[in-house]
Amino acid sequence: MIVKQRAYEAKEALLMPALYAAQREHGWMSPEAMKSVARALDLPPATVKGFATFYDMFRKKPVGKHVIQLCTNVTCILSGSEDLLSMLSDKFGIAPNETTTDGRFSLVAMECIGACGTAPAMIVNTDFYENLTKESIFSILENYK
């Protein structure tokens, strides 16, 4: 793993970016991924695990090729994200936190992603989409093969 320890005074400060890098490589926060971060930063593995499991955006289990993270917090729900969620579930045959059998998509019901003004919103992998409608959501997902 390539993480340079430059601008950071304490190793802990580097933990979040290191975990992201590890997740990019390993796909999720596998024990090996957490251990490699611990080794790279010379931090106790348990400390790394505490961090990694605290944040929802670090995956606790393997995910598909693309991760659909649909916000299901108050504003998005009021703007119809619950319907969108059940549509996605029906279409791909998976419940939230599950992965399609072909490994293409994982579906995640997210807490607030800070887009209340343009709700409903979702993040696919690291791409952000807002003002979603029943139509737009599927055409967006078409781009993720």
Place this chain on the structure above:
Amino acid sequence: MITITINGKKIKLNKPVTILEAARKSGIHIPTLCDHPMLEPFGGCRLCLVEIEKMPKLQASCTQQVTDGMVVWTETEKVVEARRAMLEFLLVNHPLDCPYCDKAGECDLQDNTMKYGPAIGRFKEGKRKHPECYDDPIIVTNMERCILCSRCIRMCSDVQGADAITITNRGNKSYVEPFSGGRFDCEYCGNCITVCPVGSLMSRLHKHTYRPWYIEKEVETICSFCGVGCSFVAQIRGDSIVRVETRPDLGLNKGLLCVKGRFGFDYTVSSARLKSPLIERNGGLKQTTWAEALSHAAGKLKEVKEKYGPAAIGAIASGLCTNEDNYALQRLMRSVIGANNIDSTTGFFYGPAQRFFEDIFGQGATLNPMQGITNSDGVFVIGADPSAVTPVLGLQVRAASRKGIPVVTVGHMSGLKRFATCSLNPDAFSEPALLNMLISGLMKKRPVCGENIFFEDIIKKFMLSTSDNISDACGLGKSDIDKAVDELNLMTNPAILIGRQVVQRSDASVLLLQLSVLIYLLNGRIYLISELPNDQGLVDMGCQPDTLPGGRPVFSDSMRKRYEDSYGAEIPSAQGMRLMEMIQAAHEGKLKALYVMGENLLLNLPDTGYVKEALLKLELLVVQDTLMNETAELAHVVLPACSWPEAEGSYTNFEGRMQHVKKAVHGEAMEGWKIISEIAKIIGVDWDFLTVVDILAELTKVSPVHKGITYSEMDSGNCLWPYNGEPLRDIAKDFVLPDTKLIKREKCSGRSYLSADQQLFHSGTIGRNSSALNLLMPASYARIGSALNEKLSVKTGDTASISSGVKSAELDVIIDPDIKGMMVFVPNTAADKGALSFMKWSMNKDFKNPALDGNEIEISKLRSKAEEVAA
């Protein structure tokens, strides 16, 4: 002066403390769940809320500092209401399974709920479910009960420094877990169990075997594993110790323990426990009566003495035995047998190291109080990893490091890796070259000051020739040396911790002299890493071939006379044989009888094959021990002695603190000192020792340093060197400069050397009989580094074959990337595969101890773990 009022009571304080501390000091109880005296204030549970006049809101007393004139109420209606509310929240997820929970009866949550709380909550939602976890052999976790006070986490990170556990996830789903989620794979100190206020972290060893209120007796005593001498309370039910508990204010360990002290005590009830005397008959050991065993041992001793003279008899003392036992053995040898042939494995490291430093710096130079480590401004560690062999001492080094004190370590030290500001890991056996560079670097920055002309003369004579090629000399870079010198130069009164590896080698005197120079230059205080509970006591009791009790030299007529008068017998003036000399003498047929007390020679001596040959040649081998072992199997008479919790006595720890070891349970065997005095009586000398009090009384009369010591003084916890006695002073004039030519070694690269691994979970001799400790380290192994593994290409768990000049065996391999070069570390815990059994030795000419350096071995891959599973 600060004056505050709590519940109407005026309290005067010299310095600002927290309200909680002030209340505790004046005997006012405030309930807490997250605060603990062994931890820093946290302010998480809000149970300690109190009302402070002129403050609108309730305040957490564990974090709120007192100010002058503050008026505090701890049990007002408002406070009680708030506590009830906090408890209701805590119980939202708590299973309230008290009838099934081992903590019931000593649970802070239970007690506080009983006092303040509603036992029923208003939440309709179900409680979280998380099954009790039995993945770990020692620690059971029940996370349904956890109140997330984080005491365990803070203990493990901030005090123990193991950082083995964490709170995973978030909110409702937060659980305390080790990295694996199941097995802890940690240092197993159990200190997290001590601080958990509820039944979330518990010892599996006594799970569901009793209730706290079934404890019939509590005995404050001293741990029997290492030279730190931690205090704890042994809890007794029937005639066995069910658990050991600590108190935050008890002993020098202040509530902390290590894995051996906390979980290892069950060696005293292992199946290897000796209960009745055995005598050798027709080639086997048979049970016999005390009368027969004692009279056989005594009769044979007398016979050998008459036939071959007293010098044909030797005795081995033990740092595992009490002062009283060691004193009695010394008296038997000197006054009844009439020989100074008494030594022990303490003479391999602790004894000679202490003597060396005392010769230079005066008697007692190595006896310094433990808290000096965290109060110093630097720590230098060499020769052993204190966090493995003397774990609570290791914690002091970690605490010093946490305070920002520079810590310099020399050698492979896994336990201090994250705590050293500078870890120097030189090539095998190149420590003298490294120390040379450190000293000359330091002397450039800090010239000698003329304080001790005598010693400075020695320093000048002791020419330091530093090699230009640093990497060639010790395998380190110039920047490493410079950094270390800079760190050392910051120190003005550092703690210098010295362990075994420094002395068990052929150039020990060079290293010790170098260390003395370093100590002198740095104005350091010496701490010897004492591996046995009574290394110091054994030395003080005169169980060395050249010293009498109190450290008086045996060759001094005036001093010897004092003991002769008291014993009514003549003591030979010539120094007796050292342990390895006795073994050699036995091998040559010159030593005819050996009395071994509490020592397994076939585990703790090098080249055990040779030792065994020597023992087999003896006309009489008496083994007095608590556990059956390989040495006892060869004995003519085996005398079962009381084990550590079964007899009264005392240990003297590495600080020179004498501590009272109390009888906690009844044992079937006989006290060690009593066995010895019975033998003396049969030979014809009656000592009139009825209890240990008589022995201590005699010791305090004959030994000038031990004047007037009593067990109650020991109980006060402050029976510290130099007691009320007269230490020897000013012997430095006699100091003879050892041969300080650096040994030329062939370049070690490419060869593998064997070293004894320092094991946290094991103490060898007694530890291997603890079923609890054996759960953690079931078998012997070979730990190797990456460099060696490039050659071997094995994986952890694979089996390798290891052979030295004297022995070959198979061992499973553990890969440890921190090990430098080609070293192979094998623990000395199993007699058949212990590190020492592979080792050749040579007699160190200065200390007459076995030098173990340069033990080359062959290691090769035998089979991989996968193959084994398939087969």
